[in-house]
Amino acid sequence: MSEKSWVPDGYSVVEMAVPDEIAAEIGEGNALVWRQASAGERYLSSAFNRVGTRQKRTDSFLSVIVPTTPPADQYREPTQDDVGKMVEVRDRSKEGWEPRELLAVIGDETIVRRFVCRDAAGGFYCFTWTFARIKIEEVK
Secondary structure (H helix, E strand, C coil), X not given: CCCCCCCCCCCCCCCCCCCXXXXXXXXXXXXXXXXXXXXXXXEEECCCCEEEECCCCCCCEEEEEEECCCCCCCEECCCHHHCCCEEEEECCCCCCCEEEEEEEECCCCCCCCCEEEEXXXXXXXXXXXXXXXXXXXXXX
């Protein structure tokens, strides 16, 4: 496993100094990886001393801009179609999220505690919650 999660296997990290204006274009939280670029990927063009976007796949190696941190999980509010799935719930924005099985979503949005969930996996009690979210799964 790489020391840094964004470094592909078989690669080593080498520091590189770039002018401040190019560093700003690369963006904070990104790094350069010397590899073949796919269409649509951003890269550092050393020939023109600027950041460009690859128009088509190339067999040439370029300094491709990659994020150094994984993307944050994305969530949405559950709907009645999600009944039976595991969701995360809480009552106040400063509380942590708790996993619960969704039993129902009250359709009237004027109701404060609209999300009905089982108290625990296989539990016999249900409770209502103010906030609920379900993770958006990445389509592969």
